[in-house]
Amino acid sequence: MKTLIYWFRNDLRLADNPAFTQACLSADHLLPVYIHDSKEQETVYGFERQGPHRQAFLRASLDDLNSQLRAQGSDLLEFSGKPAEVLLRLLKDTSAQAIYCEQIEAPEEIEQVRMLQEQSVDVEEFWQSSMLDPQTFPFELEKMPDVFTAFRREVEKAQLKFAQPINAPKKIPALPATLPQGSILPSRAHSFLHPYLIGGASHAHAHLKQYFGRRLPDSYKETRNQLIGMDYSSKFSAWLVLGCISARDIAAQLHEYEHCYGANDGTYWLWFELLWRDYFRFIHFKYGQKLYRASGLTGVPVKPSYAPSFEQWRTGTTGTALVDAGMRELQQSGYLSNRMRQIVASYWIYDMKGDWRAGAAWFESQLIDYDVYSNQGNWLYIAGRGTDPRGGRPFNVAKQTQDHDPQEIYRKLWLSPE
Ligand SMILES: Cc1cc2nc3c(=O)[nH]c(=O)nc-3n(C[C@H](O)[C@H](O)[C@H](O)COP(=O)(O)OP(=O)(O)OC[C@H]3O[C@@H](n4cnc5c(N)ncnc54)[C@H](O)[C@@H]3O)c2cc1C
Structure with a gap:
C-alpha cells in the first residue's frame, strides 16, 4: 500500500493541478496538508510578514479548498511550524513514502525542500505555476533573454500560447488510517474594503466568469492605469498567487474569448501582463539567489x-x-x-x-x-x-x-x- 503526503503550497485548487492529480493517481492513501510557516510571523523591520488582509484571503482560500476535498471524502490538515520539521514528523506518523508538491523556485522555498532531501525524503516537485510550459521554449531557462521584450519576442516568434489546463482528479485516495492531529495558528479574519475579493477557487471562477461575461477585456488596455474601482483591471492577481486558479485556466478562457469575440488590443494586453508574470518566474531559474x-x-x-x-x-x-x-x-x-x-x-x-x-x-x-x-x-x-x-x-x-x-x-x- 502506498501512502503519500500532498503538500499544498501556492496551489490551493484541485482543477488544473498536475502535481495533485499525479499524487492521486500514485497513492492508495493520501494525506493533503497545508503548513502555516512560522517564519511568516515577523520581519527584520518589526512588522508581521503576513498582515491581516493576506491572512484573511488565505483563510478563505483554505476553507474553500477544504470543502472541495471533503466533498470527495478527503480533508485538509493544517499545521503550523517550520515546513521541513512538520513534514518529517508527518512522514513518521503516517509511514508515508513520499511528498508530492508544486515547485517554487525562490530561495526560502527551495531551502524547505532541500532540508527534506537532506534527510533522504523523496520529494516529487512539479513546476506548474506559469502560463507557459518552459519545456516548450526554444531556449534553456538558464539562458533565457534577460530583457522582457526580447523574451516576449522569442515566445511570440515560436507561437507559444499556454499549456492546456487539466481537469480535477476524478477520485481522491482515502486518508491514511491513523491521522496526525492538525495544529494551526489562530487566524485573525479581517474584513477589507474590497469585499468582493474573497479567497478560494469557487470565488476565483465566479469572478472570472463575470469579468469575461461583462466583456471587460475589451476595455482593459484603456482602463488598466486607472486607480479606483474593481473593473479597470482584472483583479485576478490574489487568486493567482495562492493558486486558487491557474494562469493556464485564465489563458484558456482568454483564448476562448478571442475565438468568440475576436482578438483586440485589450485581450492582447491581458496576455502581455500574464507574460510579465511568467517572465518574473522564469528569471528566477537564471539568477536565483542573486535576485535577493x-x-x-x-x-x-x-x-x-x-x-x-x-x-x-x-x-x-x-x-x-x-x-x-x-x-x-x-x-x-x-x-x-x-x-x-x-x-x-x-x-x-x-x-x-x-x-x-x-x-x-x-x-x-x-x-x-x-x-x-x-x-x-x-x-x-x-x-x-x-x-x-x-x-x-x-x-x-x-x-x-x-x-x-x-x-x-x-x-x-x-x-x-x-
Ligand atoms: C512594486 C511592485 C510590486 C508588485 N508586487 C506584486 C505582487 O506581489 N504580486 C503580484 O501578483 N503582482 C505584483 N505587482 C504587479 C502588478 O501591480 C499586479 O500584478 C497587478 O496590479 C494586480 O492587479 P490585477 O490582477 O488587476 O492586474 P491586471 O492589470 O489585470 O493584470 C493581469 C495579471 O497579469 C499579471 N501582472 C500584471 N502586471 C504585472 C507585473 N508588473 N508583474 C507581474 N505580473 C503582472 C498579474 O498576475 C495580474 O493579475 C507589483 C508591481 C509593482 C510595481
Whole structure:
C-alpha cells in the first residue's frame, strides 16, 4: 500500500493541478496538508510578514479548498511550524513514502525542500505555476533573454500560447488510517474594503466568469492605469498567487474569448501582463539567489535608510498627497493598482532615498496578492537592480498626479477623514 503526503503550497485548487492529480493517481492513501510557516510571523523591520488582509484571503482560500476535498471524502490538515520539521514528523506518523508538491523556485522555498532531501525524503516537485510550459521554449531557462521584450519576442516568434489546463482528479485516495492531529495558528479574519475579493477557487471562477461575461477585456488596455474601482483591471492577481486558479485556466478562457469575440488590443494586453508574470518566474531559474541580494544584479551597494522616514512612507504620512493616498489604500484594503504600486515604490526609492528591500517587505506584509517572484521582480525593476537595460524607473509624482488624478478624486477618497 502506498501512502503519500500532498503538500499544498501556492496551489490551493484541485482543477488544473498536475502535481495533485499525479499524487492521486500514485497513492492508495493520501494525506493533503497545508503548513502555516512560522517564519511568516515577523520581519527584520518589526512588522508581521503576513498582515491581516493576506491572512484573511488565505483563510478563505483554505476553507474553500477544504470543502472541495471533503466533498470527495478527503480533508485538509493544517499545521503550523517550520515546513521541513512538520513534514518529517508527518512522514513518521503516517509511514508515508513520499511528498508530492508544486515547485517554487525562490530561495526560502527551495531551502524547505532541500532540508527534506537532506534527510533522504523523496520529494516529487512539479513546476506548474506559469502560463507557459518552459519545456516548450526554444531556449534553456538558464539562458533565457534577460530583457522582457526580447523574451516576449522569442515566445511570440515560436507561437507559444499556454499549456492546456487539466481537469480535477476524478477520485481522491482515502486518508491514511491513523491521522496526525492538525495544529494551526489562530487566524485573525479581517474584513477589507474590497469585499468582493474573497479567497478560494469557487470565488476565483465566479469572478472570472463575470469579468469575461461583462466583456471587460475589451476595455482593459484603456482602463488598466486607472486607480479606483474593481473593473479597470482584472483583479485576478490574489487568486493567482495562492493558486486558487491557474494562469493556464485564465489563458484558456482568454483564448476562448478571442475565438468568440475576436482578438483586440485589450485581450492582447491581458496576455502581455500574464507574460510579465511568467517572465518574473522564469528569471528566477537564471539568477536565483542573486535576485535577493541587496545590490540585486548590479553590485551597487544599498545605503542604510533612515527609520523614521520609513514610518512616514509606510503609514501614508509623507506629506505628498498621492503617495499618502496610495499607502493608505494599501494598508486599509490590501490591494493597490499597478500604477500606484509603481508611484509609491519609486517615491520610496528615489525621493525618500529608502532601502528598496524595506519597501518590498512592506508590500509582502500588506498585499493580498503578494507573490514572491512578482514582488521581487518589480521592486528590482523600479530600483534599477534587475534586468531592465534602462536602469531604474523614477516616476515624477507631480506629473503622475496630473495624469492620473487631475480632479483629486483618488486623493480625496483615501485622505478624507472618515
Ligand atoms: C512594486 C511592485 C510590486 C508588485 N508586487 C506584486 C505582487 O506581489 N504580486 C503580484 O501578483 N503582482 C505584483 N505587482 C504587479 C502588478 O501591480 C499586479 O500584478 C497587478 O496590479 C494586480 O492587479 P490585477 O490582477 O488587476 O492586474 P491586471 O492589470 O489585470 O493584470 C493581469 C495579471 O497579469 C499579471 N501582472 C500584471 N502586471 C504585472 C507585473 N508588473 N508583474 C507581474 N505580473 C503582472 C498579474 O498576475 C495580474 O493579475 C507589483 C508591481 C509593482 C510595481
